[in-house]
Amino acid sequence: MSNATPDADNVSFAQVKDDEHSLPEAAVGDDIQLPSRRWSFGRGTAAHFDDHVAKSVPGYHDGHALVEELSDFFVADDGRVIEVGCSTGALTSRLAHRHEAMNAEFLGVDVVDDMVKVARDRCSDQANVHIEIVDARRVDYTDACLIVMYYTLQFIPLWQRGALLERIQREMRRGGALVLFEKTRLPNGTLQDMCNQVYDAYKLARCFSAEEVLGKTRSLRGVLEPLTSAENMALLRRAGFGEPHVLYRQLAFEGILAVKPVIEAAAG
Numbered sequence: 653m654s655n656a657t658p659d660a661d662n663v664s665f666a667q668v669k670d671d672e673h674s675l676p677e678a679a680v681g682d683d684i685q686l687p688s689r690r691w692s693f694g695r696g697t698a699a700h701f702d703d704h705v706a707k708s709v710p711g712y713h714d715g716h717a718l719v720e721e722l723s724d725f726f727v728a729d730d731g732r733v734i735e736v737g738c739s740t741g742a743l744t745s746r747l748a749h750r751h752e753a754m755n756a757e758f759l760g761v762d763v764v765d766d767m768v769k770v771a772r773d774r775c776s777d778q779a780n781v782h783i784e785i786v787d788a789r790r791v792d793y794t795d796a797c798l799i800v801m802y803y804t805l806q807f808i809p810l811w812q813r814g815a816l817l818e819r820i821q822r823e824m825r826r827g828g829a830l831v832l833f834e835k836t837r838l839p840n841g842t843l844q845d846m847c848n849q850v851y852d853a854y855k856l857a858r859c860f861s862a863e864e865v866l867g868k869t870r871s872l873r874g875v876l877e878p879l880t881s882a883e884n885m886a887l888l889r890r891a892g893f894g895e896p897h898v899l900y901r902q903l904a905f906e907g908i909l910a911v912k913p914v915i916e917a918a919a920g
């Protein structure tokens with residue numbers, strides 16, 4: 653005979669789901685409101701984004717510092733630097749500031765109107781920066797010497813990532829770099845389980861409530877789809893990047909440097 657209470661025994665999965673949907677909206681912290689319970693970068697998120705992302709992504713600022721330092725090797729006088737999914741423009745602004753003495757163009761693109769407004773405001777006194785509202789899949793990557801996707805590719809539909817990376821590789825300059833930061837899935841269930849639990853503890857330690865941690869995880873279903881590190885590396889190799897290198901890793905968060913080969917691969 654089971655020790656479960658009769659009530660618990662009698663609650664069907666369908667009922668649990670109904671109760672879930674009767675809640676007014678998902679609580680995810682930092683005053684971000686998600687009326688549809690699904691994560692969105694629009695609907696007022698931009699105003700709270702900087703605080704939220706810095707507390708949610710382990711090493712968020714360290715990663716920016718790393719990209720900035722690496723950029724010295726790739727930013728060229730007449731080249732273009734493109735941040736795809738620039739959100740509020742924090743990284744684009746840092747890169748443009750670092751290389752302001754050079755004659756390079758810094759382009760930040762995002763699909764969310766509110767993000768673009770905040771980014772334009774942040775960079776308003778930086779003459780070398782342009783912020784545009786355009787989808788990653790429509791950006792012209794010609795002449796780019798450095799392209800940064802800092803936790804953006806994970807929001808592109810899975811089946812479109814390979815083609816996007818191939819086009820980026822084809823259009824950008826030889827010897828140029830793609831710096832890709834992504835949340836990843838771990839290669840086995842045991843590691844994934846440990847990582848999830850440690851990541852939950854990380855967020856609880858940053859003053860998110862248990863309800864907000866759960867609400868955020870649930871809100872990202874079907875919105876943020878991580879691949880494993882091996883899958884991201886395979887996509888980059890298939891796109892034609894020579895030897896992608898993992899240069900940053902904390903829990904499931906990973907940064908990869910992928911350089912377009914200077915010499916075209918021999919045919920056949």
Ligand SMILES: C[S@@+](CC[C@H](N)C(=O)[O-])C[C@H]1O[C@@H](n2cnc3c(N)ncnc32)[C@H](O)[C@@H]1O
Nearest residue numbers: 693737738739762763764787788802803804807
């Ligand atoms: C996690 S945020 C990026 C954070 C930002 N790179 C930073 O360093 O603060 C992901 C961003 O990608 C944008 N995004 C999602 N899909 C996109 C797409 N198809 N094209 C361009 N931007 C996209 C979102 O609007 C969001 O601002």
